[in-house]
Amino acid sequence: MVLRRAVYRWLFPAAFVLPLWLLIGWGVFEAGGWAFLWVLLLGIPSVFIGQIILTLLVRARGTVRAERAVSWLDVVGFAVLHALTVSLGFFGTWWWGGAFGLTIAVALALFWAQLWQLWREARPAGFVSFRTTSSAYLGEGSTSARPRPSDVVVIEERSELR
Numbered sequence: 100m101v102l103r104r105a106v107y108r109w110l111f112p113a114a115f116v117l118p119l120w121l122l123i124g125w126g127v128f129e130a131g132g133w134a135f136l137w138v139l140l141l142g143i144p145s146v147f148i149g150q151i152i153l154t155l156l157v158r159a160r161g162t163v164r165a166e167r168a169v170s171w172l173d174v175v176g177f178a179v180l181h182a183l184t185v186s187l188g189f190f191g192t193w194w195w196g197g198a199f200g201l202t203i204a205v206a207l208a209l210f211w212a213q214l215w216q217l218w219r220e221a222r223p224a225g226f227v228s229f230r231t232t233s234s235a236y237l238g239e240g241s242t243s244a245r246p247r248p249s250d251v252v253v254i255e256e257r258s259e260l261r
Contacts, residue, residue, distance in 0.1 A: 103168035124188025156213035
């Protein structure tokens with residue numbers, strides 16, 4: 100439960116820390132001008148917006164709000180996604196493309212996993228069937244059962260102006 104709560108608390112700060120790491124990694128590992136354009140125009144905005152969307156989907160679930168802890172599927176999914184995002188900040192030349200593709204695939208899989216968990220918690224447990232009785236009160240000329248006086252509420256309108 101401690102790990103699940105720690106991940107719950109980490110999700111919003113991760114939306115700021117992970118994009119910042121991409122910028123810091125570019126500077127520290129001297130990735131070059133094209134990498135800077137990628138970081139500035141694509142990397143930082145997509146990681147920030149993607150993390151915010153995933154965090155909001157997680158926090159939309161009732162069980163997460165009640166327990167203030169994510170599910171174990173969330174823990175594994177976010178651990179893999181964040182590890183891959185951190186690996187992108189190292190800008191390794193021979194493996195970076197594969198890590199980039201894998202990061203996108205994991206982010207999309209985590210997005211659909213969040214939607215699936217939200218749908219599973221939000222759907223009704225079963226369909227509600229309403230039944231009506233065979234008799235109803237239809238008015239004075241009706242021969243069907245009439246309501247008892249205790250079931251009738253009378254509201255009178257006053258037309259006094261003050």
